[in-house]
Amino acid sequence: MELDNKDKIFFPDAELSKGDLAEYYRRIAPEMLPHAKDRPVTLNRFPDGIDGINFIQKSVEDHYPDWLERVTVAKEDGEMVQPLINSADALVYLVGQGAIAFHVTPTRFDAPEHPDRLIFDLDPPDGADDFSPVIAAAYAVRDALEAVDLTCFVMTTGSSGLHVTVPLDRSADFDTVREFARAIAERVADAHPDEFTTAHAKKKRKGRLYLDTRRNAVNQTAIAPYSVRPKPGAPIATPLEWDELTDRHIGPRRFHIGNIFRRLSQRDCPWSDIAGHGQNAERALARLKNNG
DSSP states (O other), X not given: OOOTTTTSEEEGGGTEXXXXXXXXXXXXXXXXXXXXXXXOEEEEEOTTOTTSOOEEEOSOOTTSOTTSOEEEEEETTEEEEEEOOOSHHHHHHHHHTTEEEEEEOSSOTTOTTSOSEEEEEEOOGGGOSOOXXXXXXXXXXXXXXXXXXXXXXXXXOSSSSEEEEEEBOSOSOHHHHHHHHHHHHHHHHHHSTTTEEOOOSGGGTTTOEEEEOTTSSTTOOEEOTTOBOSSTTOBBOEEEOGGGGGOTTOOTTSOBTTXXXXXXXXXXXXXXXXXXXOBOHHHHHHHHHHTO
């Protein structure tokens, strides 16, 4: 696919152009698309690279080609048409429109009220540089989930934190999933009151890490696995093995365009079988309540 202005520099510090970004997405598509397929996508567009203007775009523009798949999505005041990234060509085309980051819903379009992903978004408290509270929170959330027999997966966000993700079987609606996520977060916060909180208001956090479950709602999004982030060095949201959190070099931007393919040549994607682990959130919520 031909790109306009493919030599335009998008990441000045890393000297990466629009063409380099498009080539990355074409190469990563086999790993990325299973996690993004059939999910309405929100674009973070930077037409002149990360140092220029940027904006968030949800809807399809009139000039987008007919071959680019799209879906009609309900919203509060009506409907909107959003793109899908179901092919490498779709990724490359949208990079051509200035897209750098791709955020996807926790649902697939055929069941917009029934998520197949539950997400805990964990960022350092108050923008601190210390990543250890994020790692501690991820382990604490994992332990709480395992106590109700749920398997979860972890990923760097490529920005500042980690996502802990629970694959679901789509039997439960958002109300149930959100109730369960909040209950897990409250249990973790109650067990570690000096370290973690469920308080959304920053003034109430008092230096504690916020256990954010707000992404578990209709039309909410999270960064797609293997999406680039608009940060210096072109960091990537990267699925991890749990034991990688013990690596002293681990951090939210540990992996980037310059090293991700070396990583994937040395190990399979830790999320390669995540879709095969769909779990029932309603049963898990019942177990949580029965466990007190």
